[in-house]
Amino acid sequence: MSKTKINVVVAACNNMGIGINGKLPWRLKQDMAFFKKVTSTTSDPSKKNVVIMGKNTWLSIPAKFRPLSGRLNIVLSTTLTDVPQNVYVVKSLEQAMDLVNSMASTVENVFVIGGASVYKEAMFGSYPCRVYLTRVMGDFICDTFLPQIDETIFTRIPNPGDVPEGELEDNGTKYHFVVFEKKIDI
Ligand SMILES: NC(=O)c1ccc[n+]([C@@H]2O[C@H](COP(=O)([O-])OP(=O)(O)OC[C@H]3O[C@@H](n4cnc5c(N)ncnc54)[C@H](OP(=O)(O)O)[C@@H]3O)[C@@H](O)[C@H]2O)c1
Numbered sequence: 001m002s003k004t005k006i007n008v009v010v011a012a013c014n015n016m017g018i019g020i021n022g023k024l025p026w027r028l029k030q031d032m033a034f035f036k037k038v039t040s041t042t043s044d045p046s047k048k049n050v051v052i053m054g055k056n057t058w059l060s061i062p063a064k065f066r067p068l069s070g071r072l073n074i075v076l077s078t079t080l081t082d083v084p085q086n087v088y089v090v091k092s093l094e095q096a097m098d099l100v101n102s103m104a105s106t107v108e109n110v111f112v113i114g115g116a117s118v119y120k121e122a123m124f125g126s127y128p129c130r131v132y133l134t135r136v137m138g139d140f141i142c143d144t145f146l147p148q149i150d151e152t153i154f155t156r157i158p159n160p161g162d163v164p165e166g167e168l169e170d171n172g173t174k175y176h177f178v179v180f181e182k183k184i185d186i
Helices: 029-040 055-060 093-102 116-124
Strands: 006-012 017-019 048-054 071-076 088-090 107-112 129-137 154-157 168-170 173-182
Touching: 006 017, 006 029, 006 116, 017 116, 029 048, 029 129, 029 168, 048 055, 048 093, 048 116, 055 071, 071 093, 088 093, 093 107, 093 116, 107 116, 116 129
Parallel strands: 006 107, 006 129, 048 071, 048 107, 071 088
Antiparallel strands: 129 173, 154 173, 168 173
């Protein structure tokens, strides 16, 4: 059986920073809207997408917005206990993917939405992987980083139809969307 593909969705600035003090370093409205659309949309209305995240990313979502609506939320943690009933907590990405595979008939796409170590495992593990990267054109102070996208492993592909082309701007910060696909199984 072929391995389930993981879609990584991430925004990173010039130094590949993605977070600071448990929060996003920026507020980019159109990027948030893109995130919601790409992680929520399914071609089969009877199916849902899955979002997989680490504990800190889960806790960084304001309580009133979690779990992320319309998506099946899976949190990776060895310590978290207090979550709503419809949220799954598992101890590894492998367990998360086993859970996804056990629900395959009701799941369409799988998204890893942070943070750093979960991104790294998704991108450099043995999973087929696509990366939706929001390149934030600026220098922000960060304490959490995305690994560089290794071009011996990933190749940039034309933006699929649901990914906006060209430069966007919010709060004086310019950014654009790029998409990479893993080209070899490692
Ligand atoms: N720019 C973006 O696109 C973006 C996206 C998401 C998040 N962020 C930012 O990134 C920061 C949060 O990321 P982070 O790297 O600090 O934390 P994180 O990956 O969200 O959470 C780390 C915790 O998750 C659990 N965990 C992670 N990987 C695991 C694994 N493979 N197996 C089991 N448990 C695992 C562990 O919790 P236990 O200790 O309980 O085991 C670990 O301490 C925030 O600043 C957030 O705003 C940015």
